[in-house]
Amino acid sequence: MMPVAVPYGRKTQKTPKVEELHILWITAGLGCDGDTVSITAASQPSIEDVLLGAVPGLPKVHLHNPVLAYEVGDEFLKIFHQAARGEVDNFVLVVEGSVPNEKLSGDGYWAAFGTDHKTGQPITTNEWIDRLAPKALGVIAAGTCATYGGIHAMKGNPTGCMGVADYLGWEWKSKAGLPIVNVPGCPVQPDNFMETLLYLLRQLAGAAPMIPLDDALRPKWLFDMTVHQGCDRAAYYEQAQFAHEYGSRKCLVKIGCWGPVVQCNVPKRGWIGGVGGCPNVGGICIGCTMPGFPDKLMPFMDEPPGARISSTLVAPYGYLIRNLRRLTNSTLNKEPRWRHNRPERTTGYDPGKPEALYPL
Ligand code: SF4
Numbered sequence: 001m002m003p004v005a006v007p008y009g010r011k012t013q014k015t016p017k018v019e020e021l022h023i024l025w026i027t028a029g030l031g032c033d034g035d036t037v038s039i040t041a042a043s044q045p046s047i048e049d050v051l052l053g054a055v056p057g058l059p060k061v062h063l064h065n066p067v068l069a070y071e072v073g074d075e076f077l078k079i080f081h082q083a084a085r086g087e088v089d090n091f092v093l094v095v096e097g098s099v100p101n102e103k104l105s106g107d108g109y110w111a112a113f114g115t116d117h118k119t120g121q122p123i124t125t126n127e128w129i130d131r132l133a134p135k136a137l138g139v140i141a142a143g144t145c146a147t148y149g150g151i152h153a154m155k156g157n158p159t160g161c162m163g164v165a166d167y168l169g170w171e172w173k174s175k176a177g178l179p180i181v182n183v184p185g186c187p188v189q190p191d192n193f194m195e196t197l198l199y200l201l202r203q204l205a206g207a208a209p210m211i212p213l214d215d216a217l218r219p220k221w222l223f224d225m226t227v228h229q230g231c232d233r234a235a236y237y238e239q240a241q242f243a244h245e246y247g248s249r250k251c252l253v254k255i256g257c258w259g260p261v262v263q264c265n266v267p268k269r270g271w272i273g274g275v276g277g278c279p280n281v282g283g284i285c286i287g288c289t290m291p292g293f294p295d296k297l298m299p300f301m302d303e304p305p306g307a308r309i310s311s312t313l314v315a316p317y318g319y320l321i322r323n324l325r326r327l328t329n330s331t332l333n334k335e336p337r338w339r340h341n342r343p344e345r346t347t348g349y350d351p352g353k354p355e356a357l358y359p360l
């Protein structure tokens with residue numbers, strides 16, 4: 001039998017450290033599944049790209065998400081039970097929705113997922129986290145509810161719910177030494193989540209260093225700048241041109257935009273394929289990625305208190321600069337005087353003295 005020829009370029013291919021990986025995704029926190037729905041809109045990479053291995057050198061991924069799975073009922077739950085028994089070598093746990101305080105639920109439960117075959121009782125979401133987190137290579141909190149509590153953890157809620165790091169501890173580390181990775185957003189921006197997942201896959205493959213996270217456990221490259229820094233209305237702010245009603249193209253700070261003090265890349269990135277967003281397309285930023293969301297940002301449609309000071313201070317500067325720019329702009333809107341169809345050349349062309357052209 002002839003030996004099979006192996007292309008020379010094959011030597012660029014490296015076997016990942018973790019060859020196969022399961023993603024166990026629990027949507028049974030106090031949530032709306034909006035983050036799961038959101039990531040189906042991702043393209044950098046898409047879920048299909050990750051599952052079909054479009055990026056070479058990464059682990060083969062099996063996704064177990066109840067909204068997207070083929071399996072249903074017990075068949076779907078099988079892998080979760082196997083992982084809890086320690087029978088799944090490599091998995092990452094993704095939690096979506098806030099984690100209720102079951103110490104407050106009395107005889108019942110706030111949230112559960114599947115049934116315990118021995119007791120016949122529902123298995124609470126908290127119990128799943130207790131069973132699975134210690135065995136996972138990593139834990140990702142998807143969306144603001146899972147990261148920081150979010151809307152369900154508002155003042156006055158009956159469940160006393162919280163984020164995954166509040167539940168497991170902010171210093172918690174996985175058996176692979178990874179901290180909890182928080183990808184906030186309500187919902188999470190599709191590519192933000194998939195990019196973070198891709199980073200972790202690269203890390204688990206041995207092809208990337210420890211994921212860089214900030215103090216709130218957010219990926220730094222996605223959340224280290226403010227909405228305002230990436231908002232294409234910031235020039236209106238600088239020139240003190242503020243909207244007083246919705247539908248205006250000006251800066252929205254006076255009608256409730258919290259962009260200057262919120263960390264999020266949505267206006268810079270767009271929502272899907274660069275299209276959409278929040279203040280960039282006319283919707284006030286309500287700070288949905290922030291640990292203080294929503295209580296510290298409500299009522300949403302009022303001017304943020306700090307904005308009054310900055311918008312007042314910027315007003316004289318903005319007025320002056322706007323008028324100076326208008327002057328310069330009007331000169332730039334006129335063509336130079338030597339562009340004409342008269343019979344004489346007035347361009348300053350002199351073959352003997354080319355340097356005479358500048359300055360004009
Ligand atoms: S709309 Fe919001 S984010 Fe955009 S420039 Fe104004 S304050 Fe900043």
Ligand code: SF4
Binds near residue numbers: 286
């Ligand atoms: S821009 Fe503001 S409202 Fe929009 S996703 Fe980011 S934090 Fe949320």
